[in-house]
Amino acid sequence: MSESSQESNQKQHIDKELLMESLKNDNIENFRSEFLDLHAYDQASFFMELNEEERLHVYHFLSPEEMANLFENLEIEDDEYSDVLAEMSPNYAADMLSNMYADDAVDVLNELDKDQVVSYLTIMNKDSAQEIKELLHYEEYTAGSIMTTEFIAIAANQTVRSAMHILKSKAPSAETIYYVYVVDEDRTLVGVLTLRDLIVNEDDVMISEIMYDRVVSVSVGEDQEEVARMMRDYDFLALPVVDFQNHLLGIITVDDIIDVMEEEASDDYSKLAGIADLDSIDRNPISAAKKRLPWLVILLFLGMFTASLIGRFEETLDKVAILAVFIPLIAGMAGNTGTQALAVAVRGIATGDLEKEKIMKIISREAGTGVITGTTCGILVTFIVYFWQGDLFLGGLVGISIFFALIVATLAGSLVPLIMHRLKIDPAVASGPFITTINDIISILIYFGIATAFMSYLTR
């Protein structure tokens, strides 16, 4: 019930039929009066459903500035930007790009070939081109790469009245007018105040009296995940970005941080599932298989290695075939425990909680956890196997194997990503299936090692 009502809430805003009709009849006035009244996200949703011919009409109907607004909200695959831009005349496209917020324009340009970028920047208006060029320099996933330069900065020796005056004049181009940054003559960041502060204070009050001078800022090379964490903790709507001399370079707004959070969450999740990229939509089986096969093939070879290890115990298996029955159980339990420990460690790294702890403390806690889960599951298995097979020794063998396998798997699951993170190695390698396969191997070695050593007791 709530869902359908929600849909109607959303749908009532777009009169698609009217829009399509005006498009087809070339009725520019009807189209514009309806279309420009929509939220940019709804404009973009409508635009994405059009075919190329219809889109050509839209470029004709909208100014580059109006198109910029729509384009910032476009959700298409990274490799499609180039195609859509190619539909526009180069001047129109360049004009549109220079009318976009600099950070969004940079996101689009980052998906194009270098030649295309250069050609758009050449015909673009000089100021925008300069701004964009500077932003293009910053490394991906840093604060610099997601910041925008369209912020409002004022001087401390102004009054509220003059600050409001500046704010009104900059309102059309600034990405947010709710935070105003205070800088000195060198553009050093000295304070911040919100529009709320400006509104509730009298016109003659000096900015220096009401500004907050302990500004929380991020440096331009900071990891975007850390920026997201600060935005979450401080509940800001924007964060200032500074260089090492504390000069204000740009701001990062909360809407961009929401996208970063989605991206980072999706990234952690993909790694745990062992899949290359979950962000883009699978349109057909081939594109889906392309993303899954690389990991599967690697895991296949690891699996063959596991198989060859078991192969070494063929003699043991030949004599006591019942041993094979418990291989998936032991390997599976080790894999499950390892994945749990991995998930805890990766989330701990992501939220910063684990950073604060000493590595020895984590090791001892995880070892303790492994002992508790190992003991519980080990004892449980021993009894189940004993009652099922009537063989206490076999039960004990499987139980003890699970005991050791769970301890080692817990430690491996938590320590591998942690150590890799501390060594600044990309933890992508420590993905879920990888840890699972490693733990398969370890647990099977433990199981067959013990079984082979005590072979003579396995009376069958």
Place this chain on the structure above:
Amino acid sequence: MSESSQESNQKQHIDKELLMESLKNDNIENFRSEFLDLHAYDQASFFMELNEEERLHVYHFLSPEEMANLFENLEIEDDEYSDVLAEMSPNYAADMLSNMYADDAVDVLNELDKDQVVSYLTIMNKDSAQEIKELLHYEEYTAGSIMTTEFIAIAANQTVRSAMHILKSKAPSAETIYYVYVVDEDRTLVGVLTLRDLIVNEDDVMISEIMYDRVVSVSVGEDQEEVARMMRDYDFLALPVVDFQNHLLGIITVDDIIDVMEEEASDDYSKLAGIADLDSIDRNPISAAKKRLPWLVILLFLGMFTASLIGRFEETLDKVAILAVFIPLIAGMAGNTGTQALAVAVRGIATGDLEKEKIMKIISREAGTGVITGTTCGILVTFIVYFWQGDLFLGGLVGISIFFALIVATLAGSLVPLIMHRLKIDPAVASGPFITTINDIISILIYFGIATAFMSYLTR
């Protein structure tokens, strides 16, 4: 480098030693002048490091209103709220709760016993108690449960001047003043405008002329995940919450949505890893084991079931021990593929992409994906086993088993969560290890089924 600079950026704001000294020397003025200058998040971080005696000083030094600000930013375990509140006098605690934003107060009260809630609500100021009582009614994880009632509403027949007047008077208590909602005499939501709109327009302009009348709103029973999705798509700083007659009930601000996104991402991630709760920090092995054991025990029984299935093929295994060697490979590959498909489906459900598709289209795409990955891995395995064991029939057997196992595992991984979601069953059951274990069972049945049927060809 960037990290250390970041830390100094953050740390320079808090002079902990000064604060601790003023606390110990009972120097209330020094403490207040330093402490109240901090961002509420930094106040909360400092507060969390104190022991009980020191915290009692803080309650003495700060007014309930000042404490409310800190308390909203407190990041402690859910079960600790009750202890911290018990340290305060009941009147102080009630006063503080009534000074908190209603949504944050509700979050805290939700963690207390019913008796405690009632007693706080009784001594609290009537208006706040009424507001909080209404919010307490909404079901968890709905828009109603995360909304706040401290919004600014105006009438359409006002001027910009009078709207700004209302805004200034409500600024101290409203959770955001950047969005102003326009309602008619019945409190029906008819429009919205931003503070930016108010600022750039002349004082005499009527609100009805500049307001945006196609308001995007959510209904009060809407799932919080859907609310987060809309906030992300539309880049709003707040969303209005309405009932079925479109009466404005409250607003949801972006900072709360960031917390929802974290919670939902963490939730999806926990399910994939098969772990109960990743949000709270594991302080010791016992609390860690408590969260992991429930799943492990369930999986243990499922694993025993897998073992009993293999047990039925003991005769086959007795004759051809080499078959056991490939059990982990086949089960592992099926588990990995299933987890990948599960991850794609769960993310697709979370982002809403899969909602738009017909279920038959998804089935055929996933089946296609399974055929491609199955064929690739199947052929690869056939050759590897052939070259390793010199037995083409054995290679073919393992290859064909992998081919079928991958197809079934891909379908199971994607369809189980999808069907459960459509049937409105909690998809928590379809967690990663569960799907993995199901796929273990299916793949082993396929493998031993084929092996037993063609037993006579397995010449060893």
